[in-house]
Amino acid sequence: AQKVTQAQTEISVVEKEDVTLDCVYETRDTTYYLFWYKQPPSGELVFLIRRNSFDEQNEISGRYSWNFQKSTSSFNFTITASQVVDSAVYFCALTQRGSASKIIFGSGTRLSIRP
Amino acid sequence: KAGVTQTPRYLIKTRGQQVTLSCSPISGHRSVSWYQQTPGQGLQFLFEYFSETQRNKGNFPGRFSGRQFSNSRSEMNVSTLELGDSALYLCASSAGSTSTDTQYFGPGTRLTVL
Numbered sequence: 001a002q003k004v005t006q007a008q009t010e011i012s013v014v015e016k017e018d019v020t021l022d023c024v025y026e027t028r029d030t031t032y033y034l035f036w037y038k039q040p041p042s043g044e045l046v047f048l049i050r051r052n053s054f055d056e057q058n059e060i061s062g063r064y065s066w067n068f069q070k071s072t073s074s075f076n077f078t079i080t081a082s083q084v085v086d087s088a089v090y091f092c093a094l095t096q097r098g099s100a101s102k103i104i105f106g107s108g109t110r111l112s113i114r115p
Numbered sequence: 116k117a118g119v120t121q122t123p124r125y126l127i128k129t130r131g132q133q134v135t136l137s138c139s140p141i142s143g144h145r146s147v148s149w150y151q152q153t154p155g156q157g158l159q160f161l162f163e164y165f166s167e168t169q170r171n172k173g174n175f176p177g178r179f180s181g182r183q184f185s186n187s188r189s190e191m192n193v194s195t196l197e198l199g200d201s202a203l204y205l206c207a208s209s210a211g212s213t214s215t216d217t218q219y220f221g222p223g224t225r226l227t228v229l
Contacts, residue, residue: 043203045220102171105158
């Protein structure tokens with residue numbers, strides 16, 4: 001069965017601190033896709049990144065970076081120099097080949113950035 | 116390019132009633148998926164429509180149904196509402212031509228059942 005675990009329910013840091021959101025996944029498939037979505041208070045899920053199971057390259061986009069490690073089944077997300085606007089709930093998610101529409105979401109991590 | 120739109124944004128119903136939610140996908144997207152988000156169960160997949168056909172289905176009772184029109188707009192219907200149906204209902208669209216397309220979400224419809 002597929003499963004995504006986000007052990008950190010809530011994180012609170014002071015602005016400009018770096019913060020890492022953890023994500024551990026379970027799947028028996030060899031081909032799968034991992035995602036991070038951001039959900040601000042408005043409710044809309046904002047797509048941040050997609051990574052396929054054959055691409056373990058880390059990615060950096062501005063202040064955001066992602067560390068994908070198949071050996072530990074983890075796909076962690078780091079925000080560098082956090083800002084108040086980063087406050088949101090962040091979801092890690094997983095889909096399998098042939099069923100991209102059926103996203104399995106983690107329970108989410110609520111990130112609060114204090115000024 | 117306009118994003119995914121959902122109407123209405125807020126809805127209040129009473130137990131036993133039925134409700135219809137609407138979703139307009141991003142222009143050119145042919146796949147529409149629906150998700151239910153509750154504090155207790157989190158985000159759960161309801162179903163997906165592609166080219167007017169249900170392509171994928173989650174584990175929800177038959178009271179939850181949907182359809183897709185030829186212009187890719189989709190509606191979701193919940194009959195005989197229960198208190199536990201109170202949730203944020205999110206719609207997502209993707210190009211849908213392959214199984215690897217990324218889904219983009221709308222702002223959601225918040226349904227309250229009294």
